[in-house]
Amino acid sequence: MENTLKFAVFGAGFWANYQISAWKQVGGVELLAICDPDKEKAKNMAQKHGIPKVYTEAESLFEQEKLDFVDIISSIPSHAPLVKAAAKAGVHVICQKPMAQDYATCQSMVKACEEAGVKYFIHENFRFQTPIRECKKLMEEGKIGTAFRAKMTFCSGFPVFDNQPALAELDRFIIMDLGVHILDMSRFLFGDVEKLYCQTQKINPNIKGEDVANTLLTMKNGVNCFVEVSYASQLEQETFPQTLILIEGDKGSIRLDYNHHITLTQKGQGSQKFKADPPQYAWADPDYALIHSSVVTCNQSILDALMDRVPAETSGQDNLKTMELVFLSYESSDNNKVLFTQ
Numbered sequence: 001m002e003n004t005l006k007f008a009v010f011g012a013g014f015w016a017n018y019q020i021s022a023w024k025q026v027g028g029v030e031l032l033a034i035c036d037p038d039k040e041k042a043k044n045m046a047q048k049h050g051i052p053k054v055y056t057e058a059e060s061l062f063e064q065e066k067l068d069f070v071d072i073i074s075s076i077p078s079h080a081p082l083v084k085a086a087a088k089a090g091v092h093v094i095c096q097k098p099m100a101q102d103y104a105t106c107q108s109m110v111k112a113c114e115e116a117g118v119k120y121f122i123h124e125n126f127r128f129q130t131p132i133r134e135c136k137k138l139m140e141e142g143k144i145g146t147a148f149r150a151k152m153t154f155c156s157g158f159p160v161f162d163n164q165p166a167l168a169e170l171d172r173f174i175i176m177d178l179g180v181h182i183l184d185m186s187r188f189l190f191g192d193v194e195k196l197y198c199q200t201q202k203i204n205p206n207i208k209g210e211d212v213a214n215t216l217l218t219m220k221n222g223v224n225c226f227v228e229v230s231y232a233s234q235l236e237q238e239t240f241p242q243t244l245i246l247i248e249g250d251k252g253s254i255r256l257d258y259n260h261h262i263t264l265t266q267k268g269q270g271s272q273k274f275k276a277d278p279p280q281y282a283w284a285d286p287d288y289a290l291i292h293s294s295v296v297t298c299n300q301s302i303l304d305a306l307m308d309r310v311p312a313e314t315s316g317q318d319n320l321k322t323m324e325l326v327f328l329s330y331e332s333s334d335n336n337k338v339l340f341t342q
């Protein structure tokens, strides 16, 4: 592969704008084309980012462009057909989270890429957030001994539907859209899950899907991790888009509070407080700055894996384990049952 990788983007919505900006930040890539069924949207995005070619159909894009990879940033149902079309064209693929609407489809996407011999990544960015990496580092340094329980909280009243109106139309909303990130971070921090129990609620009458979910995960190493997500929370402090975390170990605890304040408490040594602020980028939307900065590190990690510099961290194969947690959570809530992973 050449040093500058050539790619195309599918999707010209809210997130595409920031993922393209993040690619420019990372460098080492050249965006040749954008494709969206809505020509106006695609043209506007092309104009904004100086993208040479605009397509409305994936087929003609794959016929006409010589690409190293594609970045799929489109609606959930379009992920599988686009991933499979890219695999057929022999092009490496990045697909936006959540991978697909059901587990069998996710498996078929991983299989299609494996059979075609193309690399397959999921754009899963939350685990790349600066404060999350810091929490993991403290744990790896043994600062709190062996972790035994954790709470991961993303409870907000932020009007997400203003920027992403399609989210209000999802039959399954908060676990698919947001819970997937927090479940993935739980795996990043504590390893694979053995079983889970979940309860969902629908509070906002103006959307189709659930907007609250409470999931208790038991990890294979025995950690009990409670993941709570809500877009129906009216709280004194609006914390969007931050995940607040408490991790308890036998020798101490780590608390990640609002605005990236971390408190490390160690047995017999008291507490230390410090900050883990993310880098700031001029192109980021201030409301989403924490996530937008992690889009840069996520893209960088994928580029490094595409160039064979490091193994893929968010491969399709790895992400199957995260998607399994998403679908098990819905099944657990629907049937009021504790469910085990495969």
Ligand code: 89Y
Pocket (backbone or CB within 6 Å): 160, 164, 177, 178, 241, 291
């Ligand atoms: O779509 C979601 C995401 O990936 O991060 C936050 C969000 O924009 C709304 O929940």
